[in-house]
Each structure stands twice: as structure tokens, then as C-alpha cells.
Amino acid sequence: MAEVLVLAEHSDSGEVKKVTCELLTAARRLGSPSVVWTGPGAPEGLARLAEFGAEKVYVADSPDFSGYVVTPVAELLASLVASAAPVAVLVAGTAEGKEIAGRLGVKTGSGVLTDAVDVVAGPDGAPSVEQPNFGGAITVHSVVRTGTPIIAVRPSAIAAEASAGAATVETVEFAASDAAKAARVTEHVVAEKGERPDLTEASIVVSGGRGTGSADGFGIIEKLADALGAAVGASRAVTDAGWYPHQFQVGQTGKTVSPQLYVAVGISGAIQHRAGMQTSKTIIAINKDPEAPIFEIADYGLVGDLFTVVPQLIEEIGKHKQI
Numbered sequence: 001m002a003e004v005l006v007l008a009e010h011s012d013s014g015e016v017k018k019v020t021c022e023l024l025t026a027a028r029r030l031g032s033p034s035v036v037w038t039g040p041g042a043p044e045g046l047a048r049l050a051e052f053g054a055e056k057v058y059v060a061d062s063p064d065f066s067g068y069v070v071t072p073v074a075e076l077l078a079s080l081v082a083s084a085a086p087v088a089v090l091v092a093g094t095a096e097g098k099e100i101a102g103r104l105g106v107k108t109g110s111g112v113l114t115d116a117v118d119v120v121a122g123p124d125g126a127p128s129v130e131q132p133n134f135g136g137a138i139t140v141h142s143v144v145r146t147g148t149p150i151i152a153v154r155p156s157a158i159a160a161e162a163s164a165g166a167a168t169v170e171t172v173e174f175a176a177s178d179a180a181k182a183a184r185v186t187e188h189v190v191a192e193k194g195e196r197p198d199l200t201e202a203s204i205v206v207s208g209g210r211g212t213g214s215a216d217g218f219g220i221i222e223k224l225a226d227a228l229g230a231a232v233g234a235s236r237a238v239t240d241a242g243w244y245p246h247q248f249q250v251g252q253t254g255k256t257v258s259p260q261l262y263v264a265v266g267i268s269g270a271i272q273h274r275a276g277m278q279t280s281k282t283i284i285a286i287n288k289d290p291e292a293p294i295f296e297i298a299d300y301g302l303v304g305d306l307f308t309v310v311p312q313l314i315e316e317i318g319k320h321k322q323i
């Protein structure tokens, strides 16, 4: 069976990110998944890759990957595309993943599809990709007709399913070219991480909007998120007002999330906000205006004042946790 290259997202200590398991699940539909592991940590990550169906793991443990932005990764992938002739290359649809996809497309003369929310084998076996377009107003199905399809898949869009694979390691010697070393990383700053899950990786996201009224008022969103073990998101109205940091903004100009459950609290549901969350599996909206557009896409709607509704919700969740 033809190979499908999957670029692993992982920590240096070998922790495999959820999105990698999602990519492996999609890759199994197209062919035989071969993971591309850049940098350290592969021995620790192998068991998880095998659990989600990796048949082969190309390990390229070179310091060049952390020393120079994304260009060495694109260069490595391009050489593997040439040697393995895969049916597709799957990367995470993060800012970094999309940049790698674009660079790889240029290097290999291939078509690139981004923001994929589903990937299946089309009638001729070539990958058929589902993408929401125009802020989610239109869903399109696309195929790549030139070169090797390079597909950036949105994190959390495809549910990861386990299926055993051999995960046979193939060591790859790699040294980036001078051209790939043009932009050097001079410092790594680790972002402060709280107890909450990552916004783009979380299975539950609670987002708050202008309806929370102030930075203090927004605190109620964090309380509900903590009660549910969820990540916190925010509308642009909130981040622009400085009530919550910009990295938590969900939407067209913020993060794209696709959790199992998205709770929108005091958010009107502008098209630009929907663009970042409407592929969530289940959407709950809490808003005092019954005409708010968010209710058009909500699976469950609660009309009421959030400062009355949310504390009751937190209390009920607490009772269920005690049972």
C-alpha cells in the first residue's frame, strides 16, 4: 500500500500531540501511514504512534529543527516526498503547519489544501478534502490535481481512532541546507501554561463574549470552564477590549477550534466568530437575546442572563461531579 506521510507534532520529551493521532486516523483512510518525526523524543513517542496506526516512523533527530524556524522541516519533507513517493502529506493545520505546507508545495510543485475538516479517499483513490470556505458559509470538497497532495488538517476536526501499527523506525540523516538556515531562532520563550487544556486541542471549549461586560465579568467564563475541565476562548470584542489575552480569541482572525462541545456565552455569533468554531460537534449558546444569530447554529440554546444562568450551571455540574 502506498505511504501517506504524517508530520508529527510533539514535545521534545516525546509527548505526541492529539492532532498527530487525528492525522494518523485520516492517513489510514488513504494508505499506509508513515510518521515524520523531527528532533528529539521519538523513542518515548513510538508506543503512541503505534497505537494510532503508524506503520513506519522516519526519525530525523537533527538540532537544525529547533535552530531555524520551519524551513528545515519543509526541506526534510521534500526529500521524503522524492524518495517515498507518498499519496499525500498530512500536517496539522496550525500556523506553523500551514507555513510548512506552503513551503513544501513550492519545493515539490504540488497543490496544497488547508483548513481541511475531513479527508477521505475519493473514487480514484486520491484524497478528497472537505473545507469550510468564506467564513464557513460554504463547504467545498477539493482534490489536488498537481503533484503530491499536501493537506493541512484542522486540529480536533477528525476524531482520533486507535488502530495498531508496526511503527518501524527508519533513521534519516538530515542536515539543513544553507538556504534553509536563513532565519535563525535566537531564543525560545516557553509560554506560561496553566492547568487548562490547550485551546486548539481541548475537547470542551467555553468562550465568552461582550455580554460578560468587563474583565471581572469574564471571570465567570473561567469558572465554568474549570467546572467542565475545558479550555477558555473569547470573542474578538473581548480581546480587543483587553478583558482577555489575544491568544485566546476564536474566529476568523483568531484560533480555529473544533471541540466535541463548544459553549458560547454572551456571544452574538458574528460570521467572523463562527468561522472559528462552527465545526464544533455540539454547540451550546447562552444569550439573553432570543434573536442572537448564534442560536442559528446552536444545538442547544439557553435564553437568559448569563450572570443568572452560568452560576446555576456551575452548581449543577458540581453536584453531578459529587455523584
Ligand SMILES: Cc1cc2nc3c(=O)[nH]c(=O)nc-3n(C[C@H](O)[C@H](O)[C@H](O)COP(=O)(O)OP(=O)(O)OC[C@H]3O[C@@H](n4cnc5c(N)ncnc54)[C@H](O)[C@@H]3O)c2cc1C
Pocket (backbone or CB within 6 Å): 208, 209, 210, 211, 212, 234, 235, 236, 237, 238, 249, 250, 251, 252, 253, 254, 255, 265, 266, 267, 268, 269, 270, 271, 272, 273, 276, 286, 287, 288, 289, 292, 304, 305, 306, 307
Ligand atoms: C475582518 C474582521 C475579523 C474579525 N475576526 C473576528 C474573530 O476572529 N473573532 C471574533 O469573535 N470576532 C471577530 N470579528 C468581530 C465580529 O464581527 C464581532 O464584532 C464580534 O465577534 C462580536 O463579539 P461578541 O459576540 O462578543 O459581541 P456582540 O456582538 O456585542 O454580542 C454580545 C452578545 O452578548 C449578549 N449579551 C449581553 N449581555 C448579556 C447577558 N448579561 N447575558 C447573556 N447574554 C448577553 C448580547 O445579546 C449579544 O448577543 C471580526 C471582524 C472583522 C471585521
